[in-house]
Amino acid sequence: MGKVLVLYDSHTGNTKRMAEHVAEGAQAVPGTEVRTLSIGEATGTDLVWCDGAAVGSPTHMGQPSWQIKKWFDECGVWGQTDGRLGVAFSSEGGHAGGAMLTCMSLLQILMNFGFLVMGVTDYAWYCYTLHYGATTVREPRQPGDIAACRELGKRLALAVRQGAIDVREPGENGPNLHLEKPKAV
Amino acid sequence: MGKVLVLYDSHTGNTKRMAEHVAEGAQAVPGTEVRTLSIGEATGTDLVWCDGAAVGSPTHMGQPSWQIKKWFDECGVWGQTDGRLGVAFSSEGGHAGGAMLTCMSLLQILMNFGFLVMGVTDYAWYCYTLHYGATTVREPRQPGDIAACRELGKRLALAVRQGAIDVREPGENGPNLHLEKPKAV
Amino acid sequence: MGKVLVLYDSHTGNTKRMAEHVAEGAQAVPGTEVRTLSIGEATGTDLVWCDGAAVGSPTHMGQPSWQIKKWFDECGVWGQTDGRLGVAFSSEGGHAGGAMLTCMSLLQILMNFGFLVMGVTDYAWYCYTLHYGATTVREPRQPGDIAACRELGKRLALAVRQGAIDVREPGENGPNLHLEKPKAV
Amino acid sequence: MGKVLVLYDSHTGNTKRMAEHVAEGAQAVPGTEVRTLSIGEATGTDLVWCDGAAVGSPTHMGQPSWQIKKWFDECGVWGQTDGRLGVAFSSEGGHAGGAMLTCMSLLQILMNFGFLVMGVTDYAWYCYTLHYGATTVREPRQPGDIAACRELGKRLALAVRQGAIDVREPGENGPNLHLEKPKAV
Numbered sequence: 001m002g003k004v005l006v007l008y009d010s011h012t013g014n015t016k017r018m019a020e021h022v023a024e025g026a027q028a029v030p031g032t033e034v035r036t037l038s039i040g041e042a043t044g045t046d047l048v049w050c051d052g053a054a055v056g057s058p059t060h061m062g063q064p065s066w067q068i069k070k071w072f073d074e075c076g077v078w079g080q081t082d083g084r085l086g087v088a089f090s091s092e093g094g095h096a097g098g099a100m101l102t103c104m105s106l107l108q109i110l111m112n113f114g115f116l117v118m119g120v121t122d123y124a125w126y127c128y129t130l131h132y133g134a135t136t137v138r139e140p141r142q143p144g145d146i147a148a149c150r151e152l153g154k155r156l157a158l159a160v161r162q163g164a165i166d167v168r169e170p171g172e173n174g175p176n177l178h179l180e181k182p183k184a185v
Numbered sequence: 186m187g188k189v190l191v192l193y194d195s196h197t198g199n200t201k202r203m204a205e206h207v208a209e210g211a212q213a214v215p216g217t218e219v220r221t222l223s224i225g226e227a228t229g230t231d232l233v234w235c236d237g238a239a240v241g242s243p244t245h246m247g248q249p250s251w252q253i254k255k256w257f258d259e260c261g262v263w264g265q266t267d268g269r270l271g272v273a274f275s276s277e278g279g280h281a282g283g284a285m286l287t288c289m290s291l292l293q294i295l296m297n298f299g300f301l302v303m304g305v306t307d308y309a310w311y312c313y314t315l316h317y318g319a320t321t322v323r324e325p326r327q328p329g330d331i332a333a334c335r336e337l338g339k340r341l342a343l344a345v346r347q348g349a350i351d352v353r354e355p356g357e358n359g360p361n362l363h364l365e366k367p368k369a370v
Numbered sequence: 371m372g373k374v375l376v377l378y379d380s381h382t383g384n385t386k387r388m389a390e391h392v393a394e395g396a397q398a399v400p401g402t403e404v405r406t407l408s409i410g411e412a413t414g415t416d417l418v419w420c421d422g423a424a425v426g427s428p429t430h431m432g433q434p435s436w437q438i439k440k441w442f443d444e445c446g447v448w449g450q451t452d453g454r455l456g457v458a459f460s461s462e463g464g465h466a467g468g469a470m471l472t473c474m475s476l477l478q479i480l481m482n483f484g485f486l487v488m489g490v491t492d493y494a495w496y497c498y499t500l501h502y503g504a505t506t507v508r509e510p511r512q513p514g515d516i517a518a519c520r521e522l523g524k525r526l527a528l529a530v531r532q533g534a535i536d537v538r539e540p541g542e543n544g545p546n547l548h549l550e551k552p553k554a555v
Numbered sequence: 556m557g558k559v560l561v562l563y564d565s566h567t568g569n570t571k572r573m574a575e576h577v578a579e580g581a582q583a584v585p586g587t588e589v590r591t592l593s594i595g596e597a598t599g600t601d602l603v604w605c606d607g608a609a610v611g612s613p614t615h616m617g618q619p620s621w622q623i624k625k626w627f628d629e630c631g632v633w634g635q636t637d638g639r640l641g642v643a644f645s646s647e648g649g650h651a652g653g654a655m656l657t658c659m660s661l662l663q664i665l666m667n668f669g670f671l672v673m674g675v676t677d678y679a680w681y682c683y684t685l686h687y688g689a690t691t692v693r694e695p696r697q698p699g700d701i702a703a704c705r706e707l708g709k710r711l712a713l714a715v716r717q718g719a720i721d722v723r724e725p726g727e728n729g730p731n732l733h734l735e736k737p738k739a740v
Contacts, residue, residue, distance in 0.1 A: 247664055
C-alpha cells in the first residue's frame with residue numbers, strides 16, 4: 001500500500017510525458033496510491049505524504065531547472081521527510097546532453113531531504129537502462145524510452161510496498177541539528 | 186535485526202579508523218549484526234549477506250582508490266544485491282580535497298548494484314554534517330569527525346532494522362536484462 | 371591582461387565574503403581587470419566580457435541556489451562564451467555539507483556554456499586544498515579558508531593572462547547546432 | 556602546434572574504436588601532433604608531454620574501469636601537468652548506463668592533476684551533443700556517435716593550438732603543498 005508522488009517540472013511537455021509514463025508504471029503495482037503533480041500543483045505536504053517520490057526535470061544547461069530547485073528550497077518540509085525513497089528522471093536536448101547529471105543533482109537534493117535514492121538494475125528494453133534514473137532525448141518516443149519511464153515508476157512502487165524507511169530511534173521527532181557550540185574542554 | 190557490512194580500503198590507516206567508528210555506531214543499535222572487513226578480507230558473499238553496507242575509501246586523486254573499484258568490478262554478485270541500503274565515507278588529504286566526490290562515486294557504484302543509498306539529515310556535531318556520507322581530513326581526530334562516522338553507522342543500522350528492501354515482484358529472481366534485440370515491427 | 375569576473379549569489383553574506391577574497395587574489399596578479407558582481411548586478415554581457423569567471427553560490431540543499439541557476443538559464447549568452455575559463459566556490463552549513471557538490475554543479479553549468487573549468491593543485495594552507503573549487507563552512511574565518519579563496523582567484527587570473535581560449539576555426543561564429551534532421555540514406 | 560594525447564582503456568574494443576575517432580578529429584586540425592595510446596602503452600611521460608588529453612574508459616559499474624584509475628594513481632607525474640587541457644569519453648552498455656558519470660569522474664581525476672577540463676557546445680549531429688564528453692551505447696556505430704568522437708578530438712586540438720595554459724608565476728616549479736603545520740599565533 002505504498003504512496004508514490006510523481007513530481008515534475010515541464011516546459012515543453014517532454015518531462016510531463018515522462019511523468020505520465022512513470023505514473024503508469026507505479027499504478028501497475030496493485031495497491032499503490034499515486035499522485036502526479038507539477039511543481040505548480042504540489043506543496044511540501046505532498047512530499048511529506050508520500051512514501052516514495054519520482055522527481056523529474058528538464059535538463060537546462062546541464063542541470064535541473066531553477067524552478068524545481070526553487071520548489072525544494074522553499075517547500076518548507078526539510079526534516080520531515082527522512083526515510084522516503086526517491087528516483088529521478090530527465091529529458092535532455094540531445095544524446096549526452098546532461099540528463100544523467102540532472103538526475104544526480106535531483107537525487108542529491110533528495111538525499112539532503114533524507115530520502116534513500118535508487119536506480120534500477122533491470123534493463124527496460126534492449127540497450128535501455130536506468131541505473132541512475134530514466135532519461136530521454138527530447139520527447140519519450142522510442143519504445144525503450146517509454147519502457148524506461150514505466151520501469152522506474154514500477155520499481156519505486158514495488159520498493160515502497162511496506163512504506164517508507166524508519167531511520168529514527170523511538171522518541172526522536174526529526175534531525176538533531178547540534179546548534180549549540182560545544183564548550184571548549 | 187539488521188545485518189551491516191562495513192567494507193573499506195585503507196592505505197595509511199585513516200579510512201580504517203573511520204570504518205571502526207562507523208562500526209561502533211552500527212553496533213550501538215540493538216540487534217544489529219556487524220561485519221567490518223577490508224577489501225582484502227571481504228568477498229561478494231558478504232555483500233549479498235548484508236542488508237546494508239557502509240563503504241569507505243581513501244580519496245586518491247579525487248576519487249575512490251582503484252583497489253576498491255577493482256573489488257566491486259570483480260566481486261561477481263551484480264544482480265544479487267538489489268534493495269540493500271548503502272552509505273559512504275572517505276578520508277581526504279586536505280579540506281575540499283575531494284572526499285565528497287569520492288563518496289558520490291562510491292554511492293554511484295552501489296546504485297549500480299541495486300542499493301538504495303542515503304545520507305543523514307542529522308548534524309553529528311556543531312557544524313558537522315554527513316548529508317552525503319562522512320568525510321574527514323586525514324585521520325578522524327576531531328570529536329566531530331568521530332561523531333560523524335558513528336552517526337553514519339547508527340543511521341544505517343536503524344534503517345535496516347526491517348532488513349533490505351524488496352524491489353522484486355513475486356517470481357522474479359533478479360534483473361531482467363532484455364538481451365535479445367526486439368524484431369523490427 | 372586578463373579579465374576576471376567574480377560572480378556570486380549570497381544570502382547571509384558568507385559567499386559574498388568569499389567572493390571578496392577571491393577578487394583580492396585575482397587583483398594580486400598584475401594587469402588583471404576584475405569585476406566583482408552579485409547576480410543582481412551582473413548581466414550576460416559581463417559573462418561575455420570576461421576571459422575567466424569565478425562563480426560562487428551558497429550551498430542550499432546540497433546544490434547551488436535556485437537564484438544563480440535562474441541567472442544562468444536566463445542570461446541569454448549561451449553560445450557566446452566558448453573558451454572562457456571557470457572556477458567555483460561555495461559556503462556550506464557544516465563540514466561535508468555539500469559545498470563540493472555545489473562547486474561541481476556550478477562547473478557543469480559553466481562547461482555547458484563552453485567554459486574550461488579548473489581547480490588548483492596547490493594547497494592554500496596546511497591541510498587546505500581547492501582541487502575542485504574553494505569551500506568554507508559558513509563564513510570564511512580560518513586563515514586557510516581565506517587563503518583558499520585568494521589562491522582560487524590568483525590561479526584563475528594567472529591562467530587568463532593570455533586571455534580566453536580560442537576553440538573555433540577561422541570563420542566560425544559559434545556552436546553548430548545541427549538543427550536539421552538528416553535525411554535517411 | 557598542439558600536442559594531443561588520446562589515452563584509453565578498452566576491454567571489448569568499443570572504447571578503442573571511440574579513441575580512434577577522437578584521434579581522427581584531432582588530426583584534422585593542421586599542425587596537431589597526436590599520440591593514441593592505451594594505458595598499457597602510455598606512461599606518465601606522455602601525460603607531461605601533451606598540451607591536451609582526451610581520456611576514455613568503458614563504463615564499468617557506473618564509473619571508469621579500475622585499470623584506468625590505477626594508471627592515474629601510479630603514473631607518478633602529479634604536480635607536473637598543471638595547465639593541460641582535458642576531455643573525456645566513454646562507452647556504456649545501454650542508454651542512461653552511466654557513461655556521463657564516468658566522463659565526470661575522469662574529468663575530476665584530470666582536474667586533480669591540474670587540467671582544465673572542457674566539453675563542447677557544438678552539436679555533433681542532429682540530437683547528438685557532447686557538452687561533458689562523448690558517450691556511446693556500446694560500439695560507436697551511428698553516424699552521430701562517430702561524429703561526436705571526432706568533434707571532441709577536433710575541439711581539443713583547436714583549444715591547444717597555443718599549447719597548454721600557464722598557471723604559474725615566474726619562478727614557481729609546481730604546486731606549493733604547505734606541508735608544514737603553521738605555528739599557533
